[in-house]
Amino acid sequence: MRDFLTSYLEKIPKKYIFLYTHARFVDLRKHEWRMRYVSIIRDPLSRLVSRYYYRRNRDGTNLSKGVVQWRNQLKNLSHETFEECVQNSGSDCMTKFLFISTVTHFCGYDSKCSTDENFALRRAKENVVRYFDVVGIMEDYSSFVQVVESLILPTFSGAVNNYARIQQETALVSNMKTHGKILPSKETRQIIMEKLTYDYKFYNFVKTRFNQQKQALGI
Numbered sequence: 001m002r003d004f005l006t007s008y009l010e011k012i013p014k015k016y017i018f019l020y021t022h023a024r025f026v027d028l029r030k031h032e033w034r035m036r037y038v039s040i041i042r043d044p045l046s047r048l049v050s051r052y053y054y055r056r057n058r059d060g061t062n063l064s065k066g067v068v069q070w071r072n073q074l075k076n077l078s079h080e081t082f083e084e085c086v087q088n089s090g091s092d093c094m095t096k097f098l099f100i101s102t103v104t105h106f107c108g109y110d111s112k113c114s115t116d117e118n119f120a121l122r123r124a125k126e127n128v129v130r131y132f133d134v135v136g137i138m139e140d141y142s143s144f145v146q147v148v149e150s151l152i153l154p155t156f157s158g159a160v161n162n163y164a165r166i167q168q169e170t171a172l173v174s175n176m177k178t179h180g181k182i183l184p185s186k187e188t189r190q191i192i193m194e195k196l197t198y199d200y201k202f203y204n205f206v207k208t209r210f211n212q213q214k215q216a217l218g219i
Helices: 002-010 044-057 063-074 084-089 103-105 117-132 139-153 161-166 170-175 186-195 198-217
Strands: 037-041 133-138
Touching: 037 139, 037 198, 044 084, 044 186, 044 198, 084 186, 103 117, 103 198, 117 133, 117 198, 133 139, 133 198, 139 161, 139 198, 186 198
Parallel strands: 037 133
Antiparallel strands: none
16 A cells, blocks of 8 residues: 555655545555645444445535445445344444554554554554644534644645535535434443444544643634
């Protein structure tokens, strides 16, 4: 992945470039580029439930070519609720990888990121502190936008005003919500949250760091 991203970036004439990916963390600073890393994470249980229903029902936004191709690969998905999937130990809700996916994302491509939870959590935290200007939380998105604009100028200049304008476009905001999402019972949430131990440890670490940044910036 590092070689792919390096090759891609080297071909782009740029003064500033914003690169958005879903790839695991890759350290590109070794190539002497002035990289600024920014990310945002979501409450692990909320993310897992939303992922489950998005794969089945998607949202109201227009599909890009890449998303169409991806959705065409999703064959024979069950029509169970998330609750029923957990009760039946379904692979789309109870696979081990799903329970540490945020940690592995920030850990990177070391093979131990997927096999050793303690290593993955430690490395993920180290990467956040060492490389990321900010990692926000979805539950406080407006503050995330304020922090990003404050820390990374001129790239994100005007981000707060643009976000406020988008929030007024109620149809757009509504279309971005996953369809048919059903919140699981308290008992099921407890089962999943226990399995999400490492992702929650990482989430709480990020949340604490983010709140400290907000306080330092007066946000």
